[in-house]
Amino acid sequence: MGRTTMSARRVLGAAAAVALAFGASACGSGSGDGAKSGNGFTYWSMWRADEPQAKVLKAAIDDFTAATGAKVNVTWAGRDIAKKIGPAIAANQAPDLWDESDDKVYGTTAAAGQALDLSPVLQLQVPEENVPVSQVIPAKYFDMLPKDPSGSNHYVIPYEVVTNAMFYNAADPAIAAAMPSPPTDWAGLLKVCDALKAAGKACVASEGEDPWSNELYFDYLLNGAGVNVARLSADRTGAAWDDPAVLGAAQQVEQLVKGGHLIQGYDATKFPAQETNWVGGKAAFYMDGNYVTAEVAKQVPAGWKMASMLPPTAKAPDAGLVGFAIPKRAKNAAAAQKFIAFFLQKKQLSGISTTALNLTPRTDIPAPAELADVQKALEAPTVRLGFDGAGGSWLPKVLNDNYLDFWHGKTTAAQFVATCKADQASYWQTQG
Numbered sequence: 001m002g003r004t005t006m007s008a009r010r011v012l013g014a015a016a017a018v019a020l021a022f023g024a025s026a027c028g029s030g031s032g033d034g035a036k037s038g039n040g041f042t043y044w045s046m047w048r049a050d051e052p053q054a055k056v057l058k059a060a061i062d063d064f065t066a067a068t069g070a071k072v073n074v075t076w077a078g079r080d081i082a083k084k085i086g087p088a089i090a091a092n093q094a095p096d097l098w099d100e101s102d103d104k105v106y107g108t109t110a111a112a113g114q115a116l117d118l119s120p121v122l123q124l125q126v127p128e129e130n131v132p133v134s135q136v137i138p139a140k141y142f143d144m145l146p147k148d149p150s151g152s153n154h155y156v157i158p159y160e161v162v163t164n165a166m167f168y169n170a171a172d173p174a175i176a177a178a179m180p181s182p183p184t185d186w187a188g189l190l191k192v193c194d195a196l197k198a199a200g201k202a203c204v205a206s207e208g209e210d211p212w213s214n215e216l217y218f219d220y221l222l223n224g225a226g227v228n229v230a231r232l233s234a235d236r237t238g239a240a241w242d243d244p245a246v247l248g249a250a251q252q253v254e255q256l257v258k259g260g261h262l263i264q265g266y267d268a269t270k271f272p273a274q275e276t277n278w279v280g281g282k283a284a285f286y287m288d289g290n291y292v293t294a295e296v297a298k299q300v301p302a303g304w305k306m307a308s309m310l311p312p313t314a315k316a317p318d319a320g321l322v323g324f325a326i327p328k329r330a331k332n333a334a335a336a337q338k339f340i341a342f343f344l345q346k347k348q349l350s351g352i353s354t355t356a357l358n359l360t361p362r363t364d365i366p367a368p369a370e371l372a373d374v375q376k377a378l379e380a381p382t383v384r385l386g387f388d389g390a391g392g393s394w395l396p397k398v399l400n401d402n403y404l405d406f407w408h409g410k411t412t413a414a415q416f417v418a419t420c421k422a423d424q425a426s427y428w429q430t431q432g
Contacts, residue, residue: 039069039070039071039335040065040070040071040072040073040332040335041070041072041073041095041096041097041330041332041333041335041336041339042072042073042074042075042095042096042097042332043061043072043073043074043075043095043096043097043098043099043336043339044074044075044077044081044084044085044095044097044098044099045057045074045075045076045077045081045098045099046077046078046079046081046082046098046099046100046101046322047076047078047099048076048078049076051356052355052356052357053160053352053356053358054076055351055355055356056348056351056352056355056356057074057343058074059348059351060339060342060343060348060351061074061339063342063348064339064342064343067127067342068338068342070335070338070339072339075095081098081100082100082104082107082108085098085100085108085109085327086108086109086114089109089114089327089329092329094327094329094330095327095330096326096327096330096331096332096333096335096336097324097325097326097330097336097339097340098324098325098326098327099159099322099323099324099325100156100322100323100325101162101320101321101322102145102156102158102320102321102322102323103320103385103391105155105156105323105325106145106146106148106155106156109155109325109327109328110148110152110155110156110325111146111148111149112149113148113149113150113328114327114328115148115155115156115325115326115327115328116155116325116326116327116328116330116333117148117150117152117154117155118154118155118156118157118324118325118326118337118340119152119154120337121133121154121157121337121340121341122134122137122154124337124338124340124341125341126341126344126345127341127342127345128345128347129345129346133157133340133341133344136344136346136361136362136364137157137158137344137361137362138361138363140381140382140383141158141161141319141321141361141383142154143382144319144382144383144384144385144389145385146389155325156321156323156324156325157323157324157325157340157344158321158322158323158361159322159323159324159343159344159349159352159360159361160321160322160323160352160356160358160359160360160361161319161320161321161322161358161359161360161361161378162289162290162291162319162320162321162322162358162359163289163290163317163318163319163320163359163374163377163378163383164213164216164287164288164289164290164317164318164386165287165288165290165308165309165310165317165373165374165377166285166286166287166308166309166310166311167285167286167287167288167292167293167306167307167308168284168285168286168307168308168309169281169284169300169304169305169306169307170305170306170307171303171304171305172281172284174196174199174200174201174284175196175201175284177195177199178192178195178196178199178284179192179195182309182312183312184312185312185313186221186252186255186311186312186313188312189311189312190255190256190259190261192284193256193259193261194259196261196284197259197260197261201281201282201283201284202261202262202263202264202282202283202284203256203261203262203283203284203285204256204261204262204263204283204284204285204286204287205263205266205274205275205277205278205282205283205284205285205286206262206263206266206274206287206407207266207269207270207271207272207273207274207275208266208267208268208269208274208404208407208408209267209269209270209271209404210270210271211395211399211400211401211403211404211407212395212400213287213288214287214403214404214407215387215399215400215403216287216318216386217253217256217287217311218249218250218253218403219318219386219387220310220311220313220314220318221249221252221253221311221313221314222245222246222249223313223314223315223316223384223388224249224311224313224314224315225245225246225248225249225313226245226315227243227245227246227249228388229387229388229389229390230387230388230389230390231388232246232390233387233390233394233398233399233424234390235424236425236428237425237428238420238421238422238423238424238425238428239421241417241418241420241421241424242421246417247413247414247417250406250413250414250416250417251413252313253406253407253413254406254412254413257406257407257408257409258409263277263278263282263283267407267408267409274286275288275292275295275296276299279296279299279300279301281301289320290308290358290359290371290374291358293306293357293368293370293371294357294358294370297357297370306369306370306371307373308371308373308374308377309373309377310377316380316382316383316384317377317378317380317383317384318383318384318385318386318387319378319383319384319385319386320385320386321361324336324340324343344362346362346364346365349362349365350365352365353365353366353367353368354368357370357371358371359371359374359375359378363379393427394424394427397423397427398420398423398424398427399420402416402419402420402423403416
């Protein structure tokens with residue numbers, strides 16, 4: 001089944017809040033007659049032409065053409081690109097190169113064996129740096145990915161990384177007093193929440209009707225308890241929910257809910273109400289993707305110092321990728337691969353940090369100041385997919401509604417686990 005890496009209300013890795021509106025495609029470099037075989041290639045991008053990532057890519061395309069003479073016929077297709085790529089491949093009209101999130105690349109092409117194995121790209125030299133691509137893109141970002149039918153997990157080469165964490169204002173005196181240093185265990189986090197509550201500040205801001213961002217607490221707690229969510233979701237009997245570690249993680253979530261540590265009224269508001277309350281200092285922590293820093297950049301008061309941390313029991317940060325993929329039958333795959341290596345130069349890729357205000361997979365490109373903590377977290381020896389790659393219809397059919405009832409205090413941890421167990425068994429009976 002496919003994976004869901006973030007809430008549907010979000011745009012993966014966007015440098016600012018962008019509505020999921022599918023605008024008309026806009027053509028950039030290259031003429032209408034397309035790239036000639038062997039001389040250039042066609043490229044469809046998930047970014048709209050007016051987005052910061054597109055501006056960084058446009059500059060790199062111009063530099064690539066100037067350096068190699070290869071023309072790039074690029075279409076800024078927007079977020080509906082994943083809907084178009086499958087039919088285009090079937091009609092033999094697919095581009096030579098496209099970009100998207102790793103789960104979209106896997107779900108639309110790689111899982112069906114329609115994505116080119118890009119392992120050879122790892123051996124290409126990064127222009128002007130005298131090192132292969134494999135030395136600038138950490139192997140851990142590939143190691144976390146599911147394999148395609150051929151056994152490859154190199155069907156996407158990342159140029160942007162997204163992760164989820166608890167964000168807060170390190171310059172807030174109330175937070176500094178309650179948390180002199182980040183807690184090292186769950187009990188320590190609850191003590192911070194208690195101190196904040198005593199000071200009149202909510203511990204956690206939560207968009208109460210958004211299951212995904214709130215489930216991230218449970219996901220990270222399961223990770224800390226050694227539970228793999230993908231394996232949990234794949235148990236057709238539901239018996240995996242009987243693991244005491246699963247109930248233990250749910251009970252930790254319950255401590256937040258029953259302890260009154262969620263911002264008042266959270267269960268009756270929609271995005272962006274609580275994000276706004278968080279920025280306004282009414283709550284300390286806000287769990288979200290790292291794109292939130294750019295999303296609220298124009299709202300944060302003067303003196304705000306963005307910081308982040310993982311729930312203290314987490315063993316590994318989650319990660320999502322935005323990167324390049326090549327359809328297996330691409331006519332100009334070699335030229336497209338050369339561009340991938342070209343864009344991964346530090347001087348080209350740095351724009352994802354400096355212009356698009358996002359993270360890159362290169363450890364030698366400093367993150368924007370607001371994401372310094374996030375970049376440090378991603379230095380962990382291993383990373384993991386959110387929910388360990390579980391998702392697809394399992395999330396809405398089994399987890400989401402049950403979790404929101406639990407998160408809203410309507411059910412106990414034990415009731416939540418029992419209901420998920422039963423619903424999972426029913427779910428798998430319908431899956432054949």
